[in-house]
Amino acid sequence: MFPKYYVNLFGGAVFLICFPIINERPPLALAAVNITHLPGFEGALPFHLETGYVKVDELKGVELFYYFSESERNPAEDPVLLWLTGGPGCSAFSGLALEIGPLKFKVEKYEGKLPSMIYNPNSWTKFSSVIFLDSPVGTGFSFSNTPEGCITGDLSWSEHATIFLRKWFIEHPQFISNPLYISGDSYAGKVVPVIAYNVLQGNEAGQHPMLNFQGYIMGNPVTGTTVDFSSRVPFACGMGIISEELYHSIDRNCNEEDKSSSLCVKNMQTFDQFLSEIMIAQILEPICVVALAKSKDINTRKRSMEEIRTNYLTRPLVPNIKCRTYAYYLMYYWANNNVTRDALNVKKGTVVEWQRCNNLQFNVDLNNNIEYQINLTTRGYRALVYSGDHDIVIPFVGTKQWIRSLNFSVLDEWRSWKVGGQVAGYTVSYNYNLTFATVKGAGHTAPEYKPKQCFAMLSRWISHKPL
The missing domain is CATH 1.10.287 (Helix Hairpins)
Structure with a gap:
């Protein structure tokens, strides 16, 4: 379905069902819950965290799980970001605990104890509120009550996320007037502009509530154009691979x-x-196990419920503790601990095994998102596209190529941008409020590799300041 290395890195290695495998139906949607303490984190959380579910398809019983972290600066006025992680099928908890959120794992050898977490000083929640959404259905703790509800794709993902937003804002009216940005990285970049366009259409149709949409953000994004992956060859040549x-x-x-x-x-x-032979998410880092589930046939259509209950867990491969991916390994044990699930208020019986990235019944039913982007930017909405410049999954040279195809005029010529007096990357600005930036030395999920630099990039851009 997807190019070989893209799936191996960001998809699950097994097929996981997204509907409960218990005889009883799960309880009705729970109200949002404020989380003051988390297992593995010492003391009270120094930020506001909320979790909950929003039902986005009544007929098929599709419920999306989210984590919401309020801005630590001025939540009454600061922007609200909807954050989507790629895959498709990778949990938004990756964004929260590996990339832009206020938590990160303390990397210590796992010996059966609950992994420890610490505060991330470079969290984007320093200047914005962020909704981390487990989507599409079947991702993270999101689920469906029916097998039919588990079938998803580009367009249904976009529709569900749009429904989620309107329902979420109805339950959180204090944020309706805040600037809203749709954001995500990797494969999520393909649906970000579609969700943004859906929001605008809903506003124009008079749907309640009217959302204060201002723009979108995409990191090392898939667009659906051939250049997403064909650019790997010239990039590999230019990097001497x-x-x-x-x-x-x-x-x-x-x-x-x-x-x-x-x-x-x-x-x-x-x-x-x-x-x-290399780590394609960041070509300079040592090759490491990605800590996804081991290959194992657990196709539930061929096995009894009892077999599923007793043999379903498929622990991930163990990376070297010196590898960046060891944090992915720790996430598995943290999220599958019953104490953790109770703290997060996860519905019992809905997700037997949490995986950072699941394989989904996913339909690639959107050719590309370029027309959506043109529609948004030419109407005055802001766009930031950034790329870690050492990623060969979605190389920055391909991203530059599709941006050039938009034929927008350059307003601010290619130049360096700096953090702490050092070059942090390069940027160019176009008319129609489009900004492109590279992050020097970063990989596929740029904030994971260069948190301080990406913090500066986003805080400047979202405040309408030059990078």
Whole structure:
């Protein structure tokens, strides 16, 4: 369904159902709950955290789970960000505890005790409120009461997220007037502009409540255009990963009309071999296990309920503790601890096993999002597109290429932007309020690799200041 390395890195290794495997139906939607303490975090949380569910499909019983962290500065006026994690199928808890949220894991060898968490001083909640949404259905703690509800795709994900927003703001009227930004990274970048457009259409149709949409944010985003992945070859050549001879051979033999020729297949096998030797999310980091579920056939359609109950858990592979991905490994044990689930107010019986990234029954039913972006930006809404410049999953050179295809005029020429007197990346601004920025040394999920720099980038941009 998706390019080989994209799935291996961000999708689950097994098929996981998104509806309860218990005989009883789960309870009705719970009210939002304020969380003052979390297992593994010493003392009271120094920020406001809320969790809850919003039902987005009454007929199919689809309920999306969210984490909401209020701005630590001025929640009455600061922007509200909806944050979506990619995959598709990766929990928004990754965004909260690995990227832009107020928590992060203390990396210590796991020996059966609940992993410890600490405060993230570079959280974007220093200047904005953030809704971390487990979406689409089947992601994180989100679920459906019916098998039919588990089938999702680009368009249903976008529709569900839009329904979620309006229902969430109805229950949180104090934030309706705050500026709203739709944001996300990786595969979520494909649906971010669609959700934004849906919000605008709802506003224009007079739907309640009227949301104060201001713009959107995408990090190393998938757009659906061929350049998302075709740009890997020139990027790899420019970074010295492959030879110029292989680059030219691929360019010559793998044209858009026919990629099945024997020469193209041979070239791409060689290319894939080079990629298999590096950490493609950040090409300078040591190759590490990604800490996803082990490959294991747990297709529930072929097994009894009793077998599922007793043998369902598929613990992830164990990375070296020196690897960045060891935090992913700790997340698994933290989120699957009953004490944690009770603290988060997760509905019992709805998600037997939490995985950071699940495989979903997902339909790629949107060609690309370029027209949505043009529709939004040419109407005056703001857009920030940023890329970690050492990511080969969605290389920045491809992102630059589709941005150029918009034919927007350059307002502020390519220049460096700095943090602490040092170059943190490069940026260019276009008319129609579009800003593109690279983050120097960052990988696929840029704030995970360069938190201080991304904190500065977003705090400046969202305050309408130059990067």
